[in-house]
Amino acid sequence: MSVKSTAARSSRGGAKRRGAAGQVPELVQLLTPEGERVEHSEYSIDLSPEELRGLYRDMVLTRRFDAEAITLQRQGELGLWASLLGQEAAQIGSGRATRPDDYVFPTYREHGVAWTRGVDPLNLLGMFRGVNNGGWDPNTNNFQLYTIVIGSQTLHATGYAMGVAKDGADSAVIAYFGDGASSQGDVAEAFTFSAVYNAPVVFFCQNNQWAISEPTEKQTRVPLYQRAAGFGFPGVRVDGNDVLAVLAVTRAALERARSGGGPTLVEAFTYRMGAHTTSDDASRYRLDTERQEWEAKDPIARLKAYLDNEKAADDAFYAEVEAESDALAKRVREGVRAMPDPDPMTIFDNVYADGHALVDEERAQFAAYRASFADTQEGAVR
Amino acid sequence: MTAMTLAKAINSSLRTAMESDPKVLVMGEDVGKLGGVFRVTDGLQKDFGEERVIDTPLAESGIVGSAIGLALRGYRPVVEIQFDGFVFPAYDQIVTQLAKMHARALGKVKMPVVIRIPYGGGIGAVEHHSESPEALFAHVAGLKVISPATPSDAYWMLQQAIECDDPVIFFEPKRRYWDKGEVDTAAVPAPLHRALVAREGTDLTLAAYGPMVKVCLEAAKAAEEEGRNLEVVDLRSISPVDFDTLQASVEKTRRLVVVHEAPVFFGSGAEIASRITERCFYHLEAPVLRVGGFHSPYPPARVEEEYLPGLDRVLDAVDRALAF
Ligand SMILES: Cc1ncc(C[n+]2csc(CCOP(=O)(O)OP(=O)(O)O)c2C)c(N)n1
Numbered sequence: 076m077s078v079k080s081t082a083a084r085s086s087r088g089g090a091k092r093r094g095a096a097g098q099v100p101e102l103v104q105l106l107t108p109e110g111e112r113v114e115h116s117e118y119s120i121d122l123s124p125e126e127l128r129g130l131y132r133d134m135v136l137t138r139r140f141d142a143e144a145i146t147l148q149r150q151g152e153l154g155l156w157a158s159l160l161g162q163e164a165a166q167i168g169s170g171r172a173t174r175p176d177d178y179v180f181p182t183y184r185e186h187g188v189a190w191t192r193g194v195d196p197l198n199l200l201g202m203f204r205g206v207n208n209g210g211w212d213p214n215t216n217n218f219q220l221y222t223i224v225i226g227s228q229t230l231h232a233t234g235y236a237m238g239v240a241k242d243g244a245d246s247a248v249i250a251y252f253g254d255g256a257s258s259q260g261d262v263a264e265a266f267t268f269s270a271v272y273n274a275p276v277v278f279f280c281q282n283n284q285w286a287i288s289e290p291t292e293k294q295t296r297v298p299l300y301q302r303a304a305g306f307g308f309p310g311v312r313v314d315g316n317d318v319l320a321v322l323a324v325t326r327a328a329l330e331r332a333r334s335g336g337g338p339t340l341v342e343a344f345t346y347r348m349g350a351h352t353t354s355d356d357a358s359r360y361r362l363d364t365e366r367q368e369w370e371a372k373d374p375i376a377r378l379k380a381y382l383d384n385e386k387a388a389d390d391a392f393y394a395e396v397e398a399e400s401d402a403l404a405k406r407v408r409e410g411v412r413a414m415p416d417p418d419p420m421t422i423f424d425n426v427y428a429d430g431h432a433l434v435d436e437e438r439a440q441f442a443a444y445r446a447s448f449a450d451t452q453e454g455a456v457r
Numbered sequence: 458m459t460a461m462t463l464a465k466a467i468n469s470s471l472r473t474a475m476e477s478d479p480k481v482l483v484m485g486e487d488v489g490k491l492g493g494v495f496r497v498t499d500g501l502q503k504d505f506g507e508e509r510v511i512d513t514p515l516a517e518s519g520i521v522g523s524a525i526g527l528a529l530r531g532y533r534p535v536v537e538i539q540f541d542g543f544v545f546p547a548y549d550q551i552v553t554q555l556a557k558m559h560a561r562a563l564g565k566v567k568m569p570v571v572i573r574i575p576y577g578g579g580i581g582a583v584e585h586h587s588e589s590p591e592a593l594f595a596h597v598a599g600l601k602v603i604s605p606a607t608p609s610d611a612y613w614m615l616q617q618a619i620e621c622d623d624p625v626i627f628f629e630p631k632r633r634y635w636d637k638g639e640v641d642t643a644a645v646p647a648p649l650h651r652a653l654v655a656r657e658g659t660d661l662t663l664a665a666y667g668p669m670v671k672v673c674l675e676a677a678k679a680a681e682e683e684g685r686n687l688e689v690v691d692l693r694s695i696s697p698v699d700f701d702t703l704q705a706s707v708e709k710t711r712r713l714v715v716v717h718e719a720p721v722f723f724g725s726g727a728e729i730a731s732r733i734t735e736r737c738f739y740h741l742e743a744p745v746l747r748v749g750g751f752h753s754p755y756p757p758a759r760v761e762e763e764y765l766p767g768l769d770r771v772l773d774a775v776d777r778a779l780a781f
């Protein structure tokens with residue numbers, strides 16, 4: 076697709092242009108906050124009751140996992156937690172749009188996407204507990220390690236996508252980032268590279284309205300999805316609390332990437348219902364009334380209303396999901412508590428793939444140093 | 458004299474600087490309404506307005522690059538990098554532009570930019586929130602690099618850094634933010650780059666800056682119980698280093714151990730050891746020893762206590778130096 080036609084596509088991408096960020100946008104929406112199914116001129120979706128229930132289950136389990144992690148942090152089992160509360164639809168919808176051979180580059184909040192990739196939730200908790208810096212093998216589920224330095228991973232995703240294209244594979248890549256991250260130079264460079272090389276990558280921006288204490292207005296004057304036009308690829312804003320719309324829009328973008336159409340920017344308009352992390356106090360910078368407004372757009376309640384209207388789920392199903400989330404919470408709780416602290420000597424592990432003389436020397440010195448305490452009372456200062 | 462935390466001392470210092478010079482600006486991520494993730498800039502935006510206390514977009518290169526432009530226009534920006542590990546998007550602007558602008562213009566422009574960086578470990582954080590990258594800046598000509606250890610120094614050294622016409626990287630020992638100390642805002646402060654003897658002793662000199670000064674003082678206290686009298690020099694400045702003060706101390710004690718959290722390999726301790734060896738060769742009874750981080754990424758929080766130089770590691774080096 077030529078640059079001209081992709082740019083043109085972005086302007087008719089279903090979202091009305093607005094002068095400034097922050098105004099209520101017209102979004103791609105397939106399910107209203109009340110759970111009513113609506114049609115969109117460009118995006119459609121037709122899911123079986125079983126698939127709909129699957130999305131519901133994903134979101135409920137993800138939310139439950141998240142809530143359990145917050146509790147574990149409060150209990151001192153985790154050092155920190157970045158909650159995804161409110162962003163379940165954005166993450167489950169987009170994650171479920173990926174194929175196993177696609178590759179995902181997350182930030183640090185994509186617990187729902189990880190779930191859709193089959194990553195064991197316990198794997199995500201190691202870094203938040205402080206026993207590792209990630210540690211899972213990204214190639215097991217094609218789910219990269221969490222990246223804390225804001226924006227970096229968008230370039231990695233672009234490079235990975237360039238590699239996919241060079242290999243002639245028809246996989247696609249998806250990079251997650253936030254509204255705040257959209258300001259980073261790395262993200263602009265990722266847009267540039269992906270456009271120039273027509274890389275099969277989807278940039279999935281969860282605009283949850285806040286970057287710690289800064290509202291999106293501090294990052295941009297135009298709605299974020301419109302940025303894509305300047306780089307020569309389409310951008311679309313989707314209701315990030317509508318799992319059906321997110322699924323449909325992300326599927327289309329991934330399909331476009333797979334078929335040689337190049338990058339797409341998807342802006343999922345959503346809301347960070349919790350604080351930035353467990354270290355943050357959101358009451359210092361935002362009104363609770365804002366959060367309450369978004370509560371009415373809750374992604375799970377919305378899908379449940381639809382399921383009920385459609386009679387696509389019964390009490391037995393809900394009870395089953397409830398029991399499953401109880402079991403998940405229990406497994407997570409027990410798993411975290413059983414996670415051992417690393418052996419201090421592992422500090423020297425995996426610094427290099429091919430070894431390094433200095434690391435070997437320091438490892439030996441440290442081992443000897445630690446051994447020198449073996450005969451004195453443990454832990455006591457001399 | 459008022460007792461205040463180190464964080465509060467920095468806050469007061471910023472307030473004083475903004476009151477006395479309308480060209481002083483505070484910029485960074487979350488510094489305004491939130492008052493910074495450590496509340497160091499708490500209340501400043503409320504009192505000085507959004508024109509002077511600026512919540513910037515999330516872009517460190519942008520923060521430092523635009524601070525350079527503001528400095529060219531006559532402002533004195535004090536920018537905050539939220540955590541040590543997030544300074545690197547700005548590293549290009551700092552190294553290729555901020556540090557070299559004055560020389561490039563043959564002295565015709567000045568770069569009075571202060572970059573505040575909470576640094577160091579010990580707070581149980583996730584990756585990139587516990588690093589000590591000071592040597593990466595000290596290696597660059599054109600930058601001044603300092604790190605206070607006490608609330609009083611935090612207050613005064615920041616005043617002096619803001620008044621300085623050169624770019625200053627101001628490393629704040631984040632794990633000491635909540636430590637209290639006396640601050641005399643009417644005092645006459647020591648010169649910015651002067652090292653201070655924090656504790657007098659005769660048997661060995663411990664040299665440190667920032668978060669490790671407290672550890673060294675505790676080590677000296679513990680050593681005292683074993684009949685050893687250690688001197689502690691708070692270097693305060695990493696570029697330049699006050700070698701005269703350190704030399705005088707080492708000529709007296711004849712032994713030196715340098716302590717920092719940063720990895721020892723190519724760290725500031727290496728430079729200090731080398732220079733002191735040159736200056737004090739015939740006074741030294743032992744090689745200058747270093748205690749610091751390993752040649753490894755900063756480890757996960759649950760093992761950081763093992764990684765960080767603590768009392769035992771410092772005293773181990775003291776033993777080894779005294780055994781010569
Ligand atoms: C380069 C860099 N600068 C600063 C930070 C500190 N920080 C962590 S999260 C965050 C805000 C991110 O906001 P956004 O991109 O909107 O993602 P969200 O947290 O809302 O999911 C900041 C400033 C960081 N991690 N990396």
Ligand SMILES: [Mg+2]
Pocket residue numbers: 253254255281282283284285286287
């Ligand atoms: Mg955000």
